[in-house]
Amino acid sequence: MAHESHESNVGRIWKVFGILSVITIVEVILGIVKPHGLHFTNLFGMNLLNWIFIILTIWKAYYIMWAFMHLEGEKSSFRWTIVAPLAFLIVYLVAILLIEGDYIFEVFKNSTIKWNF
Amino acid sequence: MATTVTTSTEGKVWGGGNEPMGASYGKMMMWFFIVSDALTFSGFLAAYGFSRFKFIETWPVADEVFSHFPFMHGVNAPMYYVALMTFILIFSSVTMVLAVDAGHQMNKKKVTLYMFLTIIGGFIFLGSQAWEWKNFIKGEYGAVETHGGALLQFVDKSGKRVALADFASTTPEERVQHKRSNGLWFTDEGALPSFSVKQVVDGFKANENILIRSEKIDPATKHKIVLSREESLALIENSKYVVEGANLHRNEYGNKLFADFFFFITGFHGFHVFSGVVINIVIFFNVLLGTYERRGSYEMVEKVGLYWHFVDLVWVFVFTFFYLV
Numbered sequence: 001m002a003h004e005s006h007e008s009n010v011g012r013i014w015k016v017f018g019i020l021s022v023i024t025i026v027e028v029i030l031g032i033v034k035p036h037g038l039h040f041t042n043l044f045g046m047n048l049l050n051w052i053f054i055i056l057t058i059w060k061a062y063y064i065m066w067a068f069m070h071l072e073g074e075k076s077s078f079r080w081t082i083v084a085p086l087a088f089l090i091v092y093l094v095a096i097l098l099i100e101g102d103y104i105f106e107v108f109k110n111s112t113i114k115w116n117f
Numbered sequence: 118m119a120t121t122v123t124t125s126t127e128g129k130v131w132g133g134g135n136e137p138m139g140a141s142y143g144k145m146m147m148w149f150f151i152v153s154d155a156l157t158f159s160g161f162l163a164a165y166g167f168s169r170f171k172f173i174e175t176w177p178v179a180d181e182v183f184s185h186f187p188f189m190h191g192v193n194a195p196m197y198y199v200a201l202m203t204f205i206l207i208f209s210s211v212t213m214v215l216a217v218d219a220g221h222q223m224n225k226k227k228v229t230l231y232m233f234l235t236i237i238g239g240f241i242f243l244g245s246q247a248w249e250w251k252n253f254i255k256g257e258y259g260a261v262e263t264h265g266g267a268l269l270q271f272v273d274k275s276g277k278r279v280a281l282a283d284f285a286s287t288t289p290e291e292r293v294q295h296k297r298s299n300g301l302w303f304t305d306e307g308a309l310p311s312f313s314v315k316q317v318v319d320g321f322k323a324n325e326n327i328l329i330r331s332e333k334i335d336p337a338t339k340h341k342i343v344l345s346r347e348e349s350l351a352l353i354e355n356s357k358y359v360v361e362g363a364n365l366h367r368n369e370y371g372n373k374l375f376a377d378f379f380f381f382i383t384g385f386h387g388f389h390v391f392s393g394v395v396i397n398i399v400i401f402f403n404v405l406l407g408t409y410e411r412r413g414s415y416e417m418v419e420k421v422g423l424y425w426h427f428v429d430l431v432w433v434f435v436f437t438f439f440y441l442v
Contacts, residue, residue: 009218017211021204028200031180031441039339050442057437061430068214068426070419078138082148090159097163101170109174 016067023056045102147420151427154389158431161385162438165378175332177371178341179440185252199440202245203432206390209238210429217422220415225404228418232401235425239394246387253379256362259310260369261317263355268371270330271321272343281359284327285312285320310359321353329353332371379439386431393428396421 030038030049038049066072071079138145169176180195187198216231259281261269271279290313293299295306312320321327329349333342344352360369368376400421409415 008222010215013211013214013218017207020207024200024203024207027437027441028196031196053437053441057433060433064210064426064430064433068210068429069423070217075139078140078145078148081138082152086152086155086159089156090163093159094163094166097167098170101167102173104171105173108171 012067016063020060020063023060027053027056141416143416143420144423147423151423154427155431158382158385158434161378161382162434165382165438168372168374168378172372172374174334175372176334177332177375178334178339182253182370182375183249183440187248196440198245198249199436202242202249203436205238205242205245206429206432209235209242210426212238213422213425217415217419220409220418223410223415225407225410228404228409228415229401232397232404232418236394236397236401239390239397239425243387243390243394246383246390250380250383253376254362254364256360256369258369259312259359259361261314261353261356262358262360262367263352264357265355266373267355268332268360268367268369269352269356270341270369272328272330274326274328276330276343278330279327281312281317281361284324285316286323288316288319290316307364310361312359314356314359317359318353318356322350382435382439386428386435389428389431393421393425396424 030052034049038052039047041048043051065083071082136142140148183199184193184195185198186194212231212234216228216235219227219231257280258270258278260271263269271281271284273279292309292313294309295301295304297303297305325346327349328346329344329352331342331344334340335342358367360367362369363376363379365377365380367373370376400418403409403417404415409417
C-alpha cells in the first residue's frame with residue numbers, strides 16, 4: 001500500500017471531534033433560542049437562521065469528509081472526482097426543485113385553486 | 118491487493134504498484150458508491166424541500182413534533198433528543214476513525230476495541246431511532262381531519278395543546294371495527310381511534326374554552342394561527358376523521374406528506390445504519406480471526422470506515438433539514 005509507515009493522527013481526530021461537537025451545540029442552542037433578529041430577517045427568500053444552519057452543516061460535512069474520511073490525505077485529482085460531481089449535481093437539483101416548489105405554492109395562493117376547501 | 122492476480126500484459130494498473138489517483142481499487146469503488154448513495158439521499162432531501170416549499174405556509178413546526186426525552190414525561194424538550202442521537206453517531210464515527218488509525222499501526226488489540234465500541238454506538242443509535250419512531254407513531258394529542266383534508270389541532274385559551282382525551286365526550290357508542298371476519302369478506306378497515314368524530318365534536322361544543330389551531334403559520338409570529346371560538350365552532354362541523362399518531366395516510370402533526378417523508382428518509386437512513394452495523398460486525402470478526410494481520414494490511418477496516426462515516430454524514434444533513442430548519 002501507498003503509506004506503509006503511518007504516524008498516528010489521534011490528536012487530530014479528537015480535535016475534529018471537539019469542533020464537530022461545538023458546532024452541533026451551537027446549532028441546538030440557536031434552534032432553541034431562535035434569536036428574533038435572525039429568525040425574522042430574510043435573505044434570498046430564507047431567514048438568516050436557516051442560512052446559518054445550512055452553512056454550519058456544510059462546515060461539519062467538510063470536517064467529516066476531510067478528517068474522518070481522510071480526503072485531506074488523498075491526491076487532489078481524487079478529491080475533485082468525488083466533490084465536484086456532488087457539489088454540482090446537488091446544487092442543480094436543489095435549485096430546480098425549490099424554485100418549482102415555490103412556484104406551485106404561489107399558484108395555489110394567488111389563483112382560484114385551493115387545496116384547503 | 119494481495120488477492121488480485123494480474124496475468125495479462127495490460128500494465129500493472131491496480132494489480133501492481135500503480136494506483137490511479139493514488140487510491141486502491143476497493144477504496145476508490147467504495148468512494149464512488151458513496152457518491153451515488155449521497156446523490157440518492159440528496160434526491161430525498163430535495164424532494165422534502167420541494168414539498169415543504171409547496172406548503173410553506175402550513176408545514177408542521179418540527180420542534181413541536183419532536184419534543185420528547187426519555188424518562189422526562191410531559192416535559193417539553195425540543196431537539197435535545199435528536200442532538201443526543203447526533204452525538205452518539207459522531208462519537209461512533211470517532212471510534213471508527215480511531216480503529217482505522219490503529220489499523221495503520223497494525224495494532225490488532227486497539228482495532229478490536231475501537232471496532233467493538235463503534236458497533237455498540239451503532240446499536241445505541243438504532244435503539245434511539247426506534248424510540249423516536251415509537252413516539253412519532255403513537256402521537257400525543259390527537260387531531261381531527263376535515264372533509265377538505267385540513268388538520269385541526271386543539272388548544273386552550275392560553276394556546277397550550279389539549280389532547281382529545283381531555284375534552285371528548287364519553288357518551289357510549291356502538292362502533293365495531295370492520296374486519297374481514299365480521300363484515301364484507303373482501304375488505305376491512307384499520308384500528309378505530311379512541312374517540313369517534315361525534316364524541317370529539319360534542320365534547321368540543323361542550324367545552325367553552327377550547328379553540329382550534331389551524332395549520333396556517335402566521336408570518337408575523339411564525340406560530341400556527343389559533344382561531345376564535347366562533348370560527349372554531351363553524352369549522353368543527355367539517356370534521357371527518359379523528360387522527361391519532363401517524364401512519365402513511367395521515368398524521369396528527371399536519372401535512373400528510375410530513376409523516377411520509379419522516380418515515381421514508383429516517384427509515385432509509387436507519388436501514389443504512391443497520392447495514393453498517395452488520396458490515397462492521399463482519400469486519401470485527403475478521404479482525405478477531407487475524408485475517409488482516411495475515412494480509413499485512415488493515416485497509417478493509419478503512420473501507421468500511423468510509424461507509425460508516427458516510428452514514429454519519431447523512432445524519433448531519435437529516436438533522437439539519439428535518440429538525441433545525
